Amino acid sequence: MSKPPFKFSARTRVGFSDTDAQGIVYYGRYNPYFDLARVEYLRSLGLLHRSTGGEFVMRANDVEYFAPARFDDELEIHARVSRIGNTSVTFEFAAHKMPDDMLLVTAHQTLVYIDVNERCAIHVPDDYRERVLGFEGDDAQR
Amino acid sequence: MSKPPFKFSARTRVGFSDTDAQGIVYYGRYNPYFDLARVEYLRSLGLLHRSTGGEFVMRANDVEYFAPARFDDELEIHARVSRIGNTSVTFEFAAHKMPDDMLLVTAHQTLVYIDVNERCAIHVPDDYRERVLGFEGDDAQR
Amino acid sequence: MSKPPFKFSARTRVGFSDTDAQGIVYYGRYNPYFDLARVEYLRSLGLLHRSTGGEFVMRANDVEYFAPARFDDELEIHARVSRIGNTSVTFEFAAHKMPDDMLLVTAHQTLVYIDVNERCAIHVPDDYRERVLGFEGDDAQR
């Protein structure tokens, strides 16, 4: 289902290993769901597998939990780039439970593009920026 | 090492299963370290194993990453309650790498106390509040 | 691809959180892939969500590793029931990397059907046995 300003989503199911003794998905196990959505988002823009020297590392990750997911729930993870800076990119996520489309969890993740050897921030490659902004349009801050 | 206003810390080591293909701790794998510190904090106050009907569930978790940890690094996780409301508690964490005491990661986690059957917020038990405030003193907002 | 005596398979992709600092999938992170294949196998037979009082718990899990998987590899996980006893079921798995179909990992898992309260083995329900044997035919030992 479309959820503006989100233009992309990926689906997954809650595996048994994602649950905890409260009978719900462990709060830290949403991160792989966000990874999945981010990976598929990048794949769809041709940006997943690159060899440009740098790599993205996590700088900040804030997650809000509104309702729990349980084993075998089907989840739709909406993903978008909400901001693209000189050396960093911020993704926004919203996970809904299918088929009733209930909002479960939202998140923002800011990743910094670094030189792996020096571990210092470097410029996000131009083509990365262009393809993301071409897809997100005015919905992404720059 | 003391890190005011933190009055409590727990130590752990980075297991191999905590690392990822970037050679560092996967960003989502700090959550179990925070859990460890929270659990030991509560144990130290006699608040870990209780049977008062309610349980705490995660409402918000924001994490900031300053430097990476690697396999077998020894970590000291500082923990404190920074705020205790009517139905929720906010923990603050700071993970340092030993022995050089380098700051790696900070986090805030807000947990809501709920009635498990109704899944609605209920009052944090009085003795929980009192013991936490007795330990944290004026450093905890209420 | 068909791999007799396997009659069922499920596909997944290696998430970044499945990798470790050796740059490959952490050996313990194949278990969720086996879970996925077992869950989809049971779903396909109408046996996934049942409320018959008992539940299956892991009794033995042996895994052999032939070649490593890496981030974003697409895996096909073949699954079958190789034996169904009075109180237990043994699944066999074989994970291949796509598209070249290279064998990565094989496993056997024996699950015991137990009464959750007593934690003692009880009979596998008749309809479960019948549907599995109806699907596997003479390829499953009984």
Add this chain to the structure above:
Amino acid sequence: MSKPPFKFSARTRVGFSDTDAQGIVYYGRYNPYFDLARVEYLRSLGLLHRSTGGEFVMRANDVEYFAPARFDDELEIHARVSRIGNTSVTFEFAAHKMPDDMLLVTAHQTLVYIDVNERCAIHVPDDYRERVLGFEGDDAQR
């Protein structure tokens, strides 16, 4: 507690993230406990951090489950090398719940020593073999 032929053990506690919706430790989450015991075993013999070109990769891992562990249980993980071959080492593990010392899980893990670039088996270094055999004596097969 001593459990011949085991001569070494390490302790840990069940974290909340190790549990699943059955209320017990997820069967795949014993692997990090075995890693912990293996790492501390090697550390005690001065074999943990080495730079000899090769590294150990998992070849086989079989686990048997006798009783479940729950959140916050204290576990003692016994570890030993039961066999050391030309290019591989087999570890044996037994996890007990403290303080009643109940056997929960046993495992065997065979790791192959490989050249990382070629991904082919190479000889286990002589000093590794000697220190392990010096510690295990006749209890280790060779």
